[in-house]
Amino acid sequence: MKRTFDLLALMLFGFIFATVIAGYVERDSLSALAQYYLEAVPRDLGAQNVVTGILITYRGFDTLGEVAVLFMVAASVGILLASGAGERPDEVGRDAAAGPSELVISGAEVILPMIFLFGAYVILNGHLSAGGGFQGGAVVASGVMLLLIARPSTLVNHGFLSVTESLAGVVYVTLGILGIVFAGGFLDSHIMPRGELGAFISAGAIPVISALLGIKVGAELSVVIDRFRS
Amino acid sequence: MLLELLLLLISASILVSGVLAVWLDNLLPAMVSAGLASLFAAASYVLLAAPDVAMAEAAIGAGLSTLIFLYAIRKTRTGED
Numbered sequence: 001m002k003r004t005f006d007l008l009a010l011m012l013f014g015f016i017f018a019t020v021i022a023g024y025v026e027r028d029s030l031s032a033l034a035q036y037y038l039e040a041v042p043r044d045l046g047a048q049n050v051v052t053g054i055l056i057t058y059r060g061f062d063t064l065g066e067v068a069v070l071f072m073v074a075a076s077v078g079i080l081l082a083s084g085a086g087e088r089p090d091e092v093g094r095d096a097a098a099g100p101s102e103l104v105i106s107g108a109e110v111i112l113p114m115i116f117l118f119g120a121y122v123i124l125n126g127h128l129s130a131g132g133g134f135q136g137g138a139v140v141a142s143g144v145m146l147l148l149i150a151r152p153s154t155l156v157n158h159g160f161l162s163v164t165e166s167l168a169g170v171v172y173v174t175l176g177i178l179g180i181v182f183a184g185g186f187l188d189s190h191i192m193p194r195g196e197l198g199a200f201i202s203a204g205a206i207p208v209i210s211a212l213l214g215i216k217v218g219a220e221l222s223v224v225i226d227r228f229r230s
Numbered sequence: 231m232l233l234e235l236l237l238l239l240i241s242a243s244i245l246v247s248g249v250l251a252v253w254l255d256n257l258l259p260a261m262v263s264a265g266l267a268s269l270f271a272a273a274s275y276v277l278l279a280a281p282d283v284a285m286a287e288a289a290i291g292a293g294l295s296t297l298i299f300l301y302a303i304r305k306t307r308t309g310e311d
Contacts, residue, residue, distance in 0.1 A: 049282075051282045122285065130281035130282050130284075130285060131281075131282060131285050132282065134286060135282065135285040135286045138285075138286060138289035138293070139285070139289050141294060142289050142293040142294055142297075145293065145294065145297050149297075221294060224298075225298065228301045228302065
């Protein structure tokens with residue numbers, strides 16, 4: 001009985017994907033919406049990277065929602081796994097043999113600064129090249145992860161991370177409200193001068209919002225990782 | 231043409247590492263294999279001209295989630311053995 005149901009479900013999925021594939025035609029031109037964004041983002045927002053321009057300005061409210069979801073995840077992971085927060089992570093039933101190897105420790109010393117630098121680069125150049133706050137924040141958090149693997153006795157300062165993260169969130173929403181007051185709406189990036197297309201300081205408030213996003217995402221993911229460790 | 235071949239190769243790698251992740255009995259290699267599937271997916275996003283998505287996939291899918299699973303595997307082993 002269960003098998004026939006599995007088979008039916010599989011066939012249904014197969015049918016759905018088959019119709020999707022059968023209906024696929026490769027476009028040789030952009031859709032009207034894509035064309036609009038490709039023209040409007042550099043002209044209107046001054047951002048060279050169209051994706052970040054859309055994410056932070058046109059879909060700014062969605063991005064705020066995503067960050068709120070991430071915040072809730074970090075908070076609930078904290079509540080669920082907070083029981084062992086008081087004890088040091090290297091004392092929680094881990095013997096010396098399970099520690100990191102020499103390769104990991106030495107490799108982390110070389111790579112770690114580069115990972116953090118790359119994360120900062122990705123965050124700050126979100127309006128110019130691929131990336132942005134979310135990606136850069138994830139890169140920074142993976143650097144924190146490497147640090148925690150290479151040096152298991154590292155203690156993460158949760159209080160500092162929480163304050164930083166909350167402050168970034170407050171400034172983010174404040175910038176959004178300033179957008180209502182001084183520009184076209186919530187999270188409008190026109191509250192700061194647009195600048196020259198392609199310059200480092202350009203695209204209005206996009207780099208600032210991107211930096212705040214990066215700080216927020218990096219701090220939240222770092223807290224999640226550390227909660228899983230301890 | 232070359233791009234399509236490369237894309238097919240990467241897609242096959244995603245499939246193989248995904249199937250391996252399900253089949254392998256040892257949890258550690260299975261998890262590494264799942265991370266590899268994410269990494270290949272990130273590579274395919276780069277080829278399909280979506281570097282923003284690729285960066286997020288590589289950092290979160292291949293990096294963070296794999297590590298969180300590895301921590302969980304380690305924890306449950308020391309906790310229940």
